[in-house]
Amino acid sequence: MSSSELNKSRRSMLILLAVFIVPIVLAKLALNQQWFNYGVTNQGQLIENELTLAKLGLSVDDYDHQWLMLYTLPENCEQQCEKTLMSVNNTYIALGKEMPRVKLVALTQQDLRAEQTDKIQIKKWHIQPMPTLAKTVISQSQVLIVDPLGNVILSHVPPENTEKLSQFGKSILADFKKLLKYSRIG
Numbered sequence: 001m002s003s004s005e006l007n008k009s010r011r012s013m014l015i016l017l018a019v020f021i022v023p024i025v026l027a028k029l030a031l032n033q034q035w036f037n038y039g040v041t042n043q044g045q046l047i048e049n050e051l052t053l054a055k056l057g058l059s060v061d062d063y064d065h066q067w068l069m070l071y072t073l074p075e076n077c078e079q080q081c082e083k084t085l086m087s088v089n090n091t092y093i094a095l096g097k098e099m100p101r102v103k104l105v106a107l108t109q110q111d112l113r114a115e116q117t118d119k120i121q122i123k124k125w126h127i128q129p130m131p132t133l134a135k136t137v138i139s140q141s142q143v144l145i146v147d148p149l150g151n152v153i154l155s156h157v158p159p160e161n162t163e164k165l166s167q168f169g170k171s172i173l174a175d176f177k178k179l180l181k182y183s184r185i186g
Contacts (some may be wrong), residue, residue, distance in 0.1 A: 041178065043171030044145065044154035053150040056138070057131030060150035063103050067180065068146035068170070070105040072130065072138050077108070081141065082116055083165055084158040088143055089120040091169040091176075098180045107134060142171055148185045 030036060053060050053068075071088050074081055085106070092104050106112075107130040130138075145154040155171050159165060 051152040057133030
């Protein structure tokens with residue numbers, strides 16, 4: 001074998017080794033350096049401590065054992081709160097054929113004004129005053145996803161600026177669609 005043929009075969013061997021070894025080394029680095037989120041499929045914050053409707057002072061029977069999209073409104077529902085209310089309403093409409101399995105619930109600390117109720121499909125909402133127990137457990141305005149057994153599963157905190165409201169609604173929709181797809185109850 002001539003030296004040029006020997007160099008060609010060595011180069012071919014090195015390229016072949018690099019093609020197989022480099023991906024393995026990169027995968028090992030990605031695992032060790034934690035470059036990725038492992039197993040995260042939900043968009044909202046998973047509720048770690050057990051939280052049920054009973055602990056919020058609500059009864060599961062009042063909601064016909066359906067999935068709940070429960071929005072806890074702040075004490076004063078101003079412009080950002082109204083936009084969040086509309087976003088949650090639009091997210092519910094975007095559920096499409098799954099809408100009958102989900103019930104919209106708003107826990108208010110004050111009655112909604114007429115112009116606020118005009119912006120949403122008020123007939124689809126179950127609006128009620130926030131129970132005292134819920135005020136002690138819930139410290140901020142959020143959208144809670146509740147299963148038909150009354151367990152609070154996920155929490156979505158509304159964004160402060162209007163530009164992120166569409167992403168907020170999309171994340172709730174993605175979580176709900178995934179839950180409803182795999183759930184046989186409700």
